[in-house]
Amino acid sequence: MPRSRPAARRPASRTSDRAILLRRTPFGETSLVVHVLTPDHGRVELMAKGAHRPRSRFFGVLDWFDTLELSWVQRKESDLGTLREGELLHRRRQLTRSLRSYRAAQTVVELVDLVTRAGFSDREQFSLAEGALDALDRAEGPPSALLAGFELKLLDQLGLAPALVSCATCGAPAAAVDPASTEPRAPFSASVGGRLCPIHANEAHASGLRVGTLPVSILESAHFALRAPLGDLDGADWSTERSIRVLDFTGRFLDHHLETRPKSHGRFLAAPDRNRRTATRPKTP
Numbered sequence: 706m707p708r709s710r711p712a713a714r715r716p717a718s719r720t721s722d723r724a725i726l727l728r729r730t731p732f733g734e735t736s737l738v739v740h741v742l743t744p745d746h747g748r749v750e751l752m753a754k755g756a757h758r759p760r761s762r763f764f765g766v767l768d769w770f771d772t773l774e775l776s777w778v779q780r781k782e783s784d785l786g787t788l789r790e791g792e793l794l795h796r797r798r799q800l801t802r803s804l805r806s807y808r809a810a811q812t813v814v815e816l817v818d819l820v821t822r823a824g825f826s827d828r829e830q831f832s833l834a835e836g837a838l839d840a841l842d843r844a845e846g847p848p849s850a851l852l853a854g855f856e857l858k859l860l861d862q863l864g865l866a867p868a869l870v871s872c873a874t875c876g877a878p879a880a881a882v883d884p885a886s887t888e889p890r891a892p893f894s895a896s897v898g899g900r901l902c903p904i905h906a907n908e909a910h911a912s913g914l915r916v917g918t919l920p921v922s923i924l925e926s927a928h929f930a931l932r933a934p935l936g937d938l939d940g941a942d943w944s945t946e947r948s949i950r951v952l953d954f955t956g957r958f959l960d961h962h963l964e965t966r967p968k969s970h971g972r973f974l975a976a977p978d979r980n981r982r983t984a985t986r987p988k989t990p
């Protein structure tokens with residue numbers, strides 16, 4: 706679960722904060738219930754009365770991927786606040802002009818929606834979500850590397866980042882099992898927390914945990930994506946195939962740790978594992 710600190714007790718008076726929309730559900734004929742992520746108040750659930758009326762002050766404001774400034778009233782006895790004012794601070798226009806960027810932004814929002822809960826505030830989580838949407842909005846290339854970087858940083862914030870360079874158990878170097886091959890692979894177990902040295906790979910296997918192997922080059926690229934600023938991942942010196950394989954790895958690792966599979970991951974992860982040995986073995990010796 707998120708490493709967050711409890712939010713300050715919410716006053717009954719009006720509260721304002723920046724916000725990113727996580728969820729939007731129609732309520733009655735004209736209203737909306739929205740879940741938003743804010744830097745200082747964490748995840749907040751708000752009723753936007755009459756938001757569907759064309760003359761509503763919220764009409765056209767509560768939209769996906771924008772940074773908003775919201776003002777609401779929260780009664781102590783209810784988790785649902787009442788939205789009073791809503792203003793658009795930053796619209797990310799490029800995200801709605803490219804389907805691939807739009808889908809990547811949807812994944813960002815859906816993952817943040819899955820890992821946040823009310824009552825905890827975490828400025829880093831908000832910064833990561835906002836930074837990812839900004840980077841996707843500015844990106845000129847395919848968004849796979851950027852999305853992989855976001856997923857790794859999100860895992861890191863949750864305390865779940867995979868060991869990518871050394872053994873997840875002992876921290877010792879985790880050598881490739883087939884160093885002479887065209888694509889050397891290292892033992893890896895999502896259950897144990899990542900890459901493994903031979904001793905701990907055997908130990909995990911003996912205790913019934915699933916241990917496979919992953920290409921060392923993909924793990925190294927993921928390591929780069931975890932550490933690099935998100936903006937640097939647009940146009941990273943990777944082929945499209947490498948970006949997709951790194952995203953496949955991060956998606957599957959995240960999938961292992963989440964209790965539900967995000968809808969936006971469904972199709973991508975339904976395809977065969979792009980890092981399987983059989984998928985990458987050269988056809989001729």
Ligand SMILES: [Zn+2]
Pocket residue numbers: 872873874875876877901902903904905
């Ligand atoms: Zn080890």
